[in-house]
Amino acid sequence: MLKAENLTKQYGEHIALDRLNLEIKAGEVYCLLGSNGAGKSTTINIFLGFIPASDGRALIDGQEVSVNNAATRNMVAYIPEIVNLYPTLSGMENLEYFSALSGFRHTKQQLQSYMQTAGLQSSALDNRVSSYSKGMRQKVGIAIALVKKAKALFLDEPTSGLDPHASNEFSQIITRLSEQGVSTLMATHDLLMAKNLGNRIGIMHKGRLRHEMTANEVSDADLTKLYIDVVKEVI
Amino acid sequence: MNRLMLQTIVKHEIKLLVRNKVLVYLFSIIFFMLLSALWIGSSMYKKQLSTIRQIKAYDKEITDSLRERITRIEKEDMIYPGFIWDDPTFAYNTARNEGPQFAVKQPFSLQALTVGQSDLQPFYYKVNITRKQYLTYDGEIGNSFLQFIGNFDFAFVVVYLFPLLIIVFTYNVLSSEKEQGTWVLLKTSNQSLGRLITARIAIRYLLFIMFFWMIVTPVLVLLVGVDFFFTTNWWWTVICVSLYFSFWFALSMFINSFSFSSTLNAMTLIFIWLFTGIIVPNLLQIGLNKIYPIPSRISMVTEERNALNQYFEKDGQTLTKEVFNNPRTMIRQASIVTPGMVYGYGVIVYKSQEIKDAAAAVAERKLYGQIERQQNAIQRLQLLSPALLLQEQLSAFAGTHWRQFNKFSIDVDTFRRETQRFYFPKMAEESTFRSFTLKDVDAIPRFNPKVYADYGWTDIPALVLTYIGVTVVLLLTAYKRLLAIVK
Numbered sequence: 278m279l280k281a282e283n284l285t286k287q288y289g290e291h292i293a294l295d296r297l298n299l300e301i302k303a304g305e306v307y308c309l310l311g312s313n314g315a316g317k318s319t320t321i322n323i324f325l326g327f328i329p330a331s332d333g334r335a336l337i338d339g340q341e342v343s344v345n346n347a348a349t350r351n352m353v354a355y356i357p358e359i360v361n362l363y364p365t366l367s368g369m370e371n372l373e374y375f376s377a378l379s380g381f382r383h384t385k386q387q388l389q390s391y392m393q394t395a396g397l398q399s400s401a402l403d404n405r406v407s408s409y410s411k412g413m414r415q416k417v418g419i420a421i422a423l424v425k426k427a428k429a430l431f432l433d434e435p436t437s438g439l440d441p442h443a444s445n446e447f448s449q450i451i452t453r454l455s456e457q458g459v460s461t462l463m464a465t466h467d468l469l470m471a472k473n474l475g476n477r478i479g480i481m482h483k484g485r486l487r488h489e490m491t492a493n494e495v496s497d498a499d500l501t502k503l504y505i506d507v508v509k510e511v512i
Numbered sequence: 513m514n515r516l517m518l519q520t521i522v523k524h525e526i527k528l529l530v531r532n533k534v535l536v537y538l539f540s541i542i543f544f545m546l547l548s549a550l551w552i553g554s555s556m557y558k559k560q561l562s563t564i565r566q567i568k569a570y571d572k573e574i575t576d577s578l579r580e581r582i583t584r585i586e587k588e589d590m591i592y593p594g595f596i597w598d599d600p601t602f603a604y605n606t607a608r609n610e611g612p613q614f615a616v617k618q619p620f621s622l623q624a625l626t627v628g629q630s631d632l633q634p635f636y637y638k639v640n641i642t643r644k645q646y647l648t649y650d651g652e653i654g655n656s657f658l659q660f661i662g663n664f665d666f667a668f669v670v671v672y673l674f675p676l677l678i679i680v681f682t683y684n685v686l687s688s689e690k691e692q693g694t695w696v697l698l699k700t701s702n703q704s705l706g707r708l709i710t711a712r713i714a715i716r717y718l719l720f721i722m723f724f725w726m727i728v729t730p731v732l733v734l735l736v737g738v739d740f741f742f743t744t745n746w747w748w749t750v751i752c753v754s755l756y757f758s759f760w761f762a763l764s765m766f767i768n769s770f771s772f773s774s775t776l777n778a779m780t781l782i783f784i785w786l787f788t789g790i791i792v793p794n795l796l797q798i799g800l801n802k803i804y805p806i807p808s809r810i811s812m813v814t815e816e817r818n819a820l821n822q823y824f825e826k827d828g829q830t831l832t833k834e835v836f837n838n839p840r841t842m843i844r845q846a847s848i849v850t851p852g853m854v855y856g857y858g859v860i861v862y863k864s865q866e867i868k869d870a871a872a873a874v875a876e877r878k879l880y881g882q883i884e885r886q887q888n889a890i891q892r893l894q895l896l897s898p899a900l901l902l903q904e905q906l907s908a909f910a911g912t913h914w915r916q917f918n919k920f921s922i923d924v925d926t927f928r929r930e931t932q933r934f935y936f937p938k939m940a941e942e943s944t945f946r947s948f949t950l951k952d953v954d955a956i957p958r959f960n961p962k963v964y965a966d967y968g969w970t971d972i973p974a975l976v977l978t979y980i981g982v983t984v985v986l987l988l989t990a991y992k993r994l995l996a997i998v999k
Contacts, residue, residue, distance in 0.1 A: 325700060347702070355700045361693025365531035370524075377520035378701035378708070421697065 278303045278460040279324065279429055283333035286319050286484075293319045295484040296333065301477075303428070306451060306461040308475035308492075310468065310504055315481040317464030321431045324462065325355055337429055351379075354422030358434040360414040364407035368397060368417045371406060376424040383424065394453075395420035396446050412443035419450055422459075430454060432463040436470055448474050468500055480507050517703075518711065525715050535680060542677045546669045547731060553624035553665045554735035560619040560635055564961070567614045567636060575953065578610040582950045590946060596849050601946035603938030604858030611935065612640045615927050615959035617920040620911035621736040622745055622965070626903075627663040628912025637924050639959065641932045642861055642868070666728075667906040670753055671899045672789055675760045679781040681720065682764035684774035685712055686994070691774060706995035709768065717761045721754055745909040745965055748972055752909075755979050756902045762986040769993035789899035796893055796900070804885040812875040819871030831863055851945040858939035865932065880918070887914060891970075895978065905972070911965035920964050930957045 279301040286294040294316040301307045309317040322328045324335050326346040335342040337349040362371040372388050383391070392402055397416040406414065415435060422430055430451070436444040451461060451474055465471055471478050472492055480488040480503065487507045495503070529535060581600050585592050592599040600606045616636040623630060686709050689695040698705055732740065740746045763784065767777050894901045907913040934957050941947040 327696075327699060347704075350700055351702050353700055355696060357693075357696055359693065361696065363528065363694055364692065366524075366527055370527060374520060374524045375697055375701060377517055378698070378703050380517070380702045382516055418697075 278338055279462060280336040284323060284330050284335055285332035287331040292484050297486055301460045301462060303460055304455050304458045305476045306455050306474055308471035308478045309464045309481055310471055310478060311481035312508060316484040317481055318433055321433055321464055325353060325431060352428040353431060354425050354427035355431045356415060356418040356435050358437050360418035362406045362414060362417055365405060367403045367405055369402045371417055372420050375421045379425045381424055391420045391423045394423055396450060412439050415447060430459050430461045434465055436467055468504060472497055472500055480504055482507050521711055522715050525712055538677060538680055542673050549664055549666045549669045550731055550735060553627060556627060557619050557624045557736060564616055567616060571614060574610050579953045586950060596854060601948050602854050603935055603948045604854055606948050607641050607935040611956060612638045613958055615639050615924040616961040618961045618963045620963045620965040621740040622910040623912055624736045626667040626906040626910035626912050627665045628907035628910055629914050629917055630912040631663060633917040639924060639928045639931055641935055642865060667903055671902050675785050678757060678760040681716055682713060682761060683777040683781055685709055686768040687774040687777055709994050710991055713761060713765045717758060721757060749909045751976060752902055752905050755976060756898060759898055759979060759983045762983045766986045766990040769990040771997050788897045792897040793900045800886045800889050804882045806882050807878050812879060815875045816871045855945040862936040862939050908967035908970050911963060915969055916964040927959045
């Protein structure tokens, strides 16, 4: 579903992403670990078409992002660290708007059911987003992805700042989406979350993918050690 | 972008606008000012109508009185019991006393929109055979004839305040998405953001225009009646104001397309507003007043007086001597006022009037020549400032432009000459001193009041096309830039 072929991003002399190769299958959750500036967000931004790659190709369902951006945009949803919505509109109104922009027309009941699937309590649906917590905004973001019937989900530090309960709820939703065949590429600092949620884990540092493993083949302790080693090794 | 999506965007825009408290307060304040301006304009219009009604009543009263007094004199063997200078059977007396008629510029109902020059220029004159009317009130002129920033009226609110409202309405359509972070979700939607931003600005424009005219039209009908609705002046007003608004929306979209921050967008737009709306017109005003200075009214009056004195000192000597020493008039010799004296003064007045008028014409040419040159320069330069251009056009459509008052003054002058032609032969009638009869009362020339709302001197279609062109270029450039920036 998602494929990076020698994906490179260079800003002048600085190489933000260095010949990244990875492939994520349908329904797979791939977690990218790495410190700040490792190239995780750059990878996501190239897949989303926000920034062009300097070299290499990013493909979504076989379509190259830089060539057919409109088509690839139809297939993706993005949940950043903070989901920014229109603060003067309610969660439902935001969902209705973004759903319409994605070309879908849903009844109020349908939109409510998407919100419920995303885990937002019904009493909050008609409240203005300005009163929402970070976790509630994340849920609206997920509802937008659900409405859009996205084939690929890009998450950038989605659980940063969430309390354990909200974080757990979030993981469950991603797992459910994965079971429905949605491919997920998640950038995170959270080793535990990556281990529990991801099918595969990649560790990046200074723009390069240093290690790649399946979540099952590594223990929490080993993952932590490996992560620290990678960072130290490069330093 | 299909119909359903457009509906959603319209709903979305309305919600965003209605829930923006700053915008709602500002909108309310400016619309309140607009309604106040309409009320002020219509009050001035109604006041003029009321004055005209009073003038008509006064005219009738004076004419009836004149008719009655002459009838009485004719019945009583031409014996007038009062002061001889008031005896209406002397043409000179009637010409001075009851004879002067009012010449009225009938106000046009759209004057409620644009006061223009109507608070500076008289809309009626009492037409005197011995005195030339001036296109200003009798006091020294305090204001310039280039009255760019005029009264607090509809035109002022539309020309100077509405661009500010449009700026607040549109300055951050793109930047706010970036600043509040919704940009990210929009970029992953299926829509072209260039088209989306364009659609949003277009929707805001349509909402704005609809709301504006839905308020202004019924309020205006309520205040001044429905007649204006069937005039081309009104429809040109609608076209020009809507185009002016579209220019500001297009400009705002153009500035938005540079993808600056909201603050920089607002600052840039406000600078353009200040520059084109205030600085350019004021520079033109100062510059044109320097190039074509308006002569002082005091110097004009002095010039006239000097010309007259010169006449009486030289060329007028013969006439004065002839009249003063003629046994028929006996001005010098008589210790009491005689009919001959009244006649004699009449003769002096009408014979010297030509000289006075010629002197006045010289001074007048200096004044009006300069104003005319200023106006011609403005007509050439008005394209530099959309605010100035609209102000000029709105005055023209409302019948309150300087040129329309000037046309009125020219008509009044023609009427004055007609009145002179009526009185002078009677004043100089040699067979009898008392030449004014009852039959003459009905023959006194009357001015036919009319509306001066013709705007033929302005090339409206060309100006409108020019601004449509400017607006379209701005829109297309902005659209191209938006597509490139946010693709």
